[in-house]
Amino acid sequence: xxxxxxxxxxxxxxxxxxxxxxxxxxxxxxxxxxxxxxxxxxxxxxxxxxxxxxxxxxxxxxxxxxxxxxxxxxxxxxxxxxxxxxxxxxxxxxxxxxxxxxxxxxxxxxxxxxxxxxxxxxxxxxxxxxxxxxxxxxxxxxxxxxxxxxxxxxxxxxxxxxxxxxxxxxxxxxxxxxxxxxxxxxxxxxxxxxxxxxxxxxxxxxxxxxxxxxxxxxxxxxxxxxxxxxxxxxxxxxxxxxxxxxxxxxxxxxxxxxxxxxxxxxxxxxxxxxxxxxxxxxxxxxxxxxxxxxxxxxxxxxxxxxxxxxxxxxxxxxxxxxxxxxxxxxxxxxxxxxxxxxxxxxxxxxxx
Amino acid sequence: xxxxxxxxxxxxxxxxxxxxxxxxxxxxxxxxxxxxxxxxxxxxxxxxxxxxxxxxxxxxxxxxxxxxxxxxxxxxxxxxxxxxxxxxxxxxxxxxxxxxxxxxxxxxxxxxxxxxxxxxxxxxxxxxxxxxxxxxxxxxxxxxxxxxxxxxxxxxxxxxxxxxxxxxxxxxxxxxxxxxxxxxxxxxxxxxxxxxxxxxxxxxxxxxxxxxxxxxxxxxxxxxxxxxxxxxxxxxxxxxxxxxxxxxxxxxxxxxxxxxxxxxxxxxxxxxxxxxxxxxxxxxxxxxxxxxxxxxxx
Numbered sequence: 001x002x003x004x005x006x007x008x009x010x011x012x013x014x015x016x017x018x019x020x021x022x023x024x025x026x027x028x029x030x031x032x033x034x035x036x037x038x039x040x041x042x043x044x045x046x047x048x049x050x051x052x053x054x055x056x057x058x059x060x061x062x063x064x065x066x067x068x069x070x071x072x073x074x075x076x077x078x079x080x081x082x083x084x085x086x087x088x089x090x091x092x093x094x095x096x097x098x099x100x101x102x103x104x105x106x107x108x109x110x111x112x113x114x115x116x117x118x119x120x121x122x123x124x125x126x127x128x129x130x131x132x133x134x135x136x137x138x139x140x141x142x143x144x145x146x147x148x149x150x151x152x153x154x155x156x157x158x159x160x161x162x163x164x165x166x167x168x169x170x171x172x173x174x175x176x177x178x179x180x181x182x183x184x185x186x187x188x189x190x191x192x193x194x195x196x197x198x199x200x201x202x203x204x205x206x207x208x209x210x211x212x213x214x215x216x217x218x219x220x221x222x223x224x225x226x227x228x229x230x231x232x233x234x235x236x237x238x239x240x241x242x243x244x245x246x247x248x249x250x251x252x253x254x255x256x257x258x259x260x261x262x263x264x265x266x267x268x269x270x271x272x273x274x275x276x277x278x279x280x281x282x283x284x285x286x287x288x289x290x291x292x293x294x295x296x297x298x299x300x301x302x303x304x305x306x307x308x309x310x311x312x313x314x315x316x317x318x319x320x321x322x323x324x325x326x327x328x329x330x331x332x333x334x335x336x337x338x339x340x341x342x343x344x345x346x347x348x349x350x351x352x
Numbered sequence: 353x354x355x356x357x358x359x360x361x362x363x364x365x366x367x368x369x370x371x372x373x374x375x376x377x378x379x380x381x382x383x384x385x386x387x388x389x390x391x392x393x394x395x396x397x398x399x400x401x402x403x404x405x406x407x408x409x410x411x412x413x414x415x416x417x418x419x420x421x422x423x424x425x426x427x428x429x430x431x432x433x434x435x436x437x438x439x440x441x442x443x444x445x446x447x448x449x450x451x452x453x454x455x456x457x458x459x460x461x462x463x464x465x466x467x468x469x470x471x472x473x474x475x476x477x478x479x480x481x482x483x484x485x486x487x488x489x490x491x492x493x494x495x496x497x498x499x500x501x502x503x504x505x506x507x508x509x510x511x512x513x514x515x516x517x518x519x520x521x522x523x524x525x526x527x528x529x530x531x532x533x534x535x536x537x538x539x540x541x542x543x544x545x546x547x548x549x550x551x552x553x554x555x556x557x558x559x560x561x562x563x564x565x566x567x568x569x570x571x572x573x574x575x576x577x578x579x580x581x582x583x584x585x586x587x588x589x590x591x592x593x594x595x596x597x598x599x600x601x602x603x604x605x606x607x608x609x610x611x612x613x614x615x616x617x618x619x620x621x622x623x624x625x626x627x628x629x630x631x632x633x634x635x636x637x638x639x640x641x642x643x644x645x646x647x648x649x650x
Contacts, residue, residue, distance in 0.1 A: 013384065013385065014383065014384035014385070015383045015385045015511075015562075015563060017562055020562065042513070044562060044565050044566070045565070045569075046565065104528045104529075107528075108479065108524065108528050190460050190463055190464075191463055191464050191467040191470055194451065194454070194455055194461075194464045194470075195464070195470060197454060197533065198451065198454065198533065198534065199529070199532065199533070200529060200531060200532020201532065202529055202530065202531055202532050203529050203532065203534060206528075246385055248385060249385055276609065277605045277609050279604070279605055279606045281606065284604060284606060284607070285604075293594060293598060296592050296593065296594050297594065297607070299592075300590055300592055300594070300610060300613075301606060301610060303590075303636060303637075303638065304610070304613070304636075306638050307636065328609075
C-alpha cells in the first residue's frame with residue numbers, strides 16, 4: 001500500500017529563522033521515528049554544510065552521529081532545473097515550445113520573476129507527494145516581502161498566461177511588423193508606440209516569442225497549479241507559522257493566521273523561535289555577583305524583558321486551536337546538528 | 353596600494369562626467385526587521401542638520417514612513433524638517449512619471465497605463481520594476497527623467513537578497529536587451545551605481561548569527577560586484593561592561609539567556625571587525641516609535 005505523505009508548510013515573516021526551524025522540526029519528527037524530507041529554499045552555508053546538502057542535487061540523507069529513530073532527508077530546491085524540466089516535459093519535443101529555452105526573457109523569468117520560486121516550490125512539492133516515499137514532507141517557503149505571496153503568486157503566474165493579452169503578443173510574434181497597421185485601432189497603436197519608445201523593438205519581439213512558446217503548455221501549467229493548490233487545502237496538509245518574539249513579526253504573523261483561516265488553510269501551530277524566558281527578574285538570586293555586576297545584570301534583564309512584554313501579550317491572540325511551541329535556540333552547542341537537536345528537544349517539551 | 357589608486361582614479365573620472373545637483377546616494381539595507389528604516393531616518397536627519405538638502409526615500413509597495421511621520425508619504429516629496437524631505441517611490445509611480453516625461457501628452461500616458469497590454473507587460477517583464485526604481489534614483493546624475501534638486505539621497509532599500517537583485521538589475525537588463533533605449537539607459541544607471549564616490553551602502557544588522565551571516569554574505573557580494581565598502585550598523589546593542597564569561601555556570605534560565613545574548617554580541621563584534629572599516633553600534637532602548645525617538649539616538 002502506498003503511503004499518504006503528510007505535508008507541513010512552514011510560513012512566516014522574513015528573518016525569523018524559518019529555515020533553521022524547518023530543519024529542527026524535521027529533526028523532531030525523525031527522532032519520533034518518521035521518514036522525513038525537509039525541502040529548503042535558500043539555506044545558509046553553515047546549515048547546508050551541517051545537513052550535508054551543500055552543492056548537492058536531490059534529497060540527501062542527514063548523517064546524525066547521535067542516531068535517529070527515523071530518517072531525516074534534506075534537499076535544496078533548484079529552481080532553474082525544476083523550471084526547465086517542467087517546460088521540457090510539457091513541450092513534448094515541439095520545436096516551437098522548445099524555442100523557449102533560447103528566449104532571453106524566459107532565461108530571466110525562470111529565476112527572477114516575482115513568484116517563480118513559489119511556483120517551482122509548489123510544483124516540486126506536488127511531485128514529491130505523488131511519489132509517496134516519505135511519511136512527512138516539510139516545506140520551507142521562499143523568502144518574500146510578504147509571506148502570503150507563496151500562496152498567491154503561482155496562481156497569478158497562471159492568470160497571466162490565460163490573459164487575452166498573451167494572445168495579442170502571440171499574434172505579434174507570428175506576424176511581421178506590418179501587423180500594427182492591419183489589426184490594431186489607433187489607440188492601441190499609440191500604446192505600442194510608447195512601449196517601443198520605452199523598451200525598443202527588440203524587447204517586444206522577445207515578449208511575443210515568449211508568449212507564443214508558452215501557449216503550448218499553458219493548459220498543463222494551469223492543471224498542475226490547480227492540483228497543487230488542492231493539495232494545500234486538503235486534510236493531508238498542515239500549516240505552521242514561524243515567528244520570533246519581535247512585536248512587528250508577531251503582528252505580521254497574526255495577520256497571516258487570520259488570512260489562512262479565512263481562505264481555508266489548516267493552521268495547526270505556531271513556532272516561536274528565539275523565545276525569551278518567562279521567569280520574573282524579581283525572583284532571581286544574584287548573590288554570587290559583585291554589586292556593580294548585579295546592577296548591570298538587573299538593568300539589562302529589565303530592558304530585555306520590557307522589550308518582550310508587548311509581544312508576550314500579543315502571543316495570547318492566536319486562534320484557540322493553534323498550538324504554540326517555544327524554541328530557545330541558544331549557542332550552547334557549537335555544532336549545528338546538535339543545535340537542531342536542542343531546538344527539537346524544546347519542541348518535544350512543548351508537545352507534552 | 354596600486355589597486356585602490358587605480359579605482360579611485362576611475363571613479364573620479366566618472367564623477368566629472370556626472371551632472372546635476374545630486375552628490376551622494378546612500379543605500380540602507382539589512383535583513384527584514386533589523387531596523388533599516390529607523391537607521392535611514394537617522395542618517396537622513398544627520399545630513400539635513402549639516403545643511404545639505406536631503407531626500408529620504410522608501411521604495412517598494414508599502415509605506416512605513418506614512419505611519420512614522422503621521423502624514424501620507426507619496427511619490428512627490430513631503431517636507432519634514434529643514435532640509436529634509438521624504439518620498440515613497442513605488443515601481444509603478446516611478447514608471448508613470450518617467451513615461452509621462454517621455455510622451456509629454458497626458459492622454460497618451462493615460463491610454464498607456466490603462467491598456468491591459470501594457471499592464472501585463474509591466475507584470476511579466478522581469479526586472480522592469482527594479483529598473484524603474486533605480487532609474488528614478490539615478491535620474492539626476494544621468495540627467496534623464498524627472499528628478500529633484502537634492503544633494504543627498506538616502507534610500508531605505510529592500511532587505512538583503514532582494515537588495516542585491518535591485519542593484520544588479522541594471523546590468524542584467526543591459527545584458528538581456530542588447531540594443532535600444534532600454535539598453536542605453538540601463539547601462540548608464542549601472543555606471544552611476546559603480547561610481548563609489550557617488551554611491552554608499554550601509555548594512556544594518558543585529559547580533560544574531562543567521563542575520564549576521566547574511567549581512568556578511570551581502571557585504572562580500574557588494575564588494576565583489578560594485579567595489580563598495582559598506583558600513584555595518586549593529587543595532588539593538590547591549591551597552592555593558594559585563595562579558596559572557598562573567599555569567600558562566602549559572603543555572604537560572606534568565607541568566608543563561610542573557611549570557612547567550614552577550615555571547616552573540618561578542619561574536620558579532622569580532623566577526624564584523626575583521627571585515628568593515630566602519631562599525632557603528634545603536635543601543636537597545638525601551639521605545640522607538642516616533643521621529644523624535646530616532647533623532648534622540650543620534
